Amino acid sequence: MSLLFRPRRSAASLLILSALLAGCGGKEDAEQKGGGRAGQPGQGTPEVGFVVARPSSAALTTELAGRTSAFESSDVRPQVSGIIRRRFFTEGALVRQGQPLYEIDPRVYRAAVNEAQANLQSARANAEATRIQADRYRPLAEIEAVSKQEYTNAVAQARQASASVAQTNAQLATARVNLGFTTVPAPITGRIGRSLFTVGALVSASQADPLAQIQRLDPMFVDIQQSANDMLSLRRSLSQNGLVPTRAVVRLKLGDGGTYPQTGSVEFSEAVVDPSTGTVTLRARFPNPQGLLLPGMFVRASFAQAINTRAFLVPQSAVTRDPQGAATIMVIGDGNKVVQRKVAAERTQDQYWVVTSGLNDGDRIIVQGLGKVRPNQTVKPVPADTPQQVAPPKQGQGGKDGAGGKGGSGGGAG
Template sequence: MNTASIRGRRLPAGVALLTLALLLAACGGGGEQKAAGKGPGQRTPTVGFVTLQPTDAPMVVELAARTFAFESSDVRPQVSGVIRRRFFTEGALVQRGQPLYEIDPRVYSAAVNEAAANLQSARANAEATRIQAERFRPLAEIEAVSKQDYTNALAASRQAQASVAQTQAALQTARVNLQFTTVPAPITGRIGRSLFTVGALVTANQADPLAQIQRLDPMFVDIQQSAADLLGLRRSLTRDGIVPASAQVHLKLEDGSEYGPAGTVQFAEYVVDQQTGTVTLRARFPNPQGLLLPGMFVRARFAQAINRRAYLVPQQAVSRDPKGNATVFVVGPDNKAAQKTIRADRTQGDAWVVTGGLDGNERIITQGLNNLRAGQTVKPVAAASPQRVAPPSPEQMKQMQSKQKAG
């Protein structure tokens, strides 16, 4: 098909309009470049920018930690003897005061009976000596007996009363020892395995406990933080804009999953471990489902302070120079790109936390950074603003129609 046949045909209106638009764009673009004296690679680049305001940026740290029982107690015998019975199931929840073991009580029951008999004898002797002393008192006044005899009788009465007090204490001790033959639970919690069976001989001063009870709800988590980092934190709290944060703590378990309930920091020790150079911070966590067990290694994440004068700069806007310094491009005077060095030591989500180098009035370039150079003239637009395609103007329509007729 030749050119004449094509010209003779009438093109559809949409195709004709598209053809005229392409011709006008080609002709107009070339004329503008020639008039401005710029080549295709010398166009003014369009960049997207954001203007940031100071915001609250928590200073979040993630540290190694380990779980510990809220309460832990060894079940130990207070008296010596042979275990006759065990009243609990291993691994069960026991209540404070609940009987756990029974030690053979026969020896201690006999001791109680002996102490009671000694008390009765002491009371009888005290009564006899008291009566004798009272009888000697009027006789000593009329010198029917010597005063020395009365003094001896009075002293014997007082010694008998002291003997009564001693035997009462011995009886009380015997009764306490008899009570100790039943070994109770010192705290409420989960009891472990029994280290001694029925028939085993136990003593009051033995090294091994009968069993161990641990309270698992709530739980303690001991967090280890470097003493140098803690010192830096305390120094930063003296600067303007840095304030202490709430003591909320979140845990990451050994399998990488997040532990649901949040905990709170209870205290920080004032002693540095000489072997590790760390300080222990203790947090308390609810553990209603018993998911946390003593001795687990976890990761604790919490905010130790809040910087109220930080800037959250999108990560794509921050780059590093050969020296490792963080830099950003900003739209300077006369719409020229300028590079600024900032202090960005950590991230928060998808943004760098910038704590130095910005004053809040800069227009930070986040889009169009490829091949951007300092001092280059740019066309700034709000970042991520949509590009609108406008219909041809009447003048452009006339040019397209004239070119269509000329062609």
């Protein structure tokens, strides 16, 4: 009988011994993972990385819709009537100011010039004859060889002949001007569009349609519409809240979603509010050397109208939102305790939130390790991005190959 029960007692002893060994091993592992034995000072205090809040300058950026318009635009119109004989330009080409574009039949106007020249010669001859006659009557009137009335009439005729010379001279100048109008020049330098009249068409100075249109596309204007209420709020804020005006540098976003490579500047703001839309027009000027901007395009313009000199630039990772959408941050208060703050963060600038209220100069903002802290919890603060220090294993810890547990860390929160 004793031989039969001996194996059962041995098996029970082995089970009890295994349980004891497992408990000892778990305790040792727990001590190693905790960075030391239970009850050591500092156990359970998480490390967090922080940055110090300092006032900075943040641009008050606005994005508005706009439409492009040509820097200069001019209609090519005839100033005399006649038949178009020739066209000197290629549609869509770049033309220079004064360059001939059309020729209107000049024969009638050349004949008018010739007629005016002949009339001028006749008037000059008549003026010479009447002047000589008046000069001859002068001594005769003094000796009363002719009546004084005859001398007076001769002087008057000489003066009328001289005035006729001036009249015909003016008529000649007018005829020459009209003859010059038969060649229609480019009024400005720019890119000309399609020709609305062909060779052989009859045109007149009083017609409604132009012959063509020229537009100067470099530089280019962008007309931006801004709400009058927003502009009023901005002007009020310029006298308070730390806002200062700035010269706006404008950037454009094109209709296809791309960004225009050139930047522009605001030239002026109209002093009239459109009563139908309640907006004020701002005009920006952009260089357009490659001709990417064309008149009539819709674009999105973003620019800074003012600079807030009392704002704080807070990394976006430090700002969270509550269920109501309010922005909150965690700061390190007295005694290294976590304090939750509500702040005003309505817009971003690059990788930062622009905080306009709720922060003070010198506040320590938690930016690393936010997932392991809660309000009123004591933390161990270190500057953000501090490298983690790994201590060597203590003597007696670890296995035969020396791979023991990590010591206490003095680094930042990753």
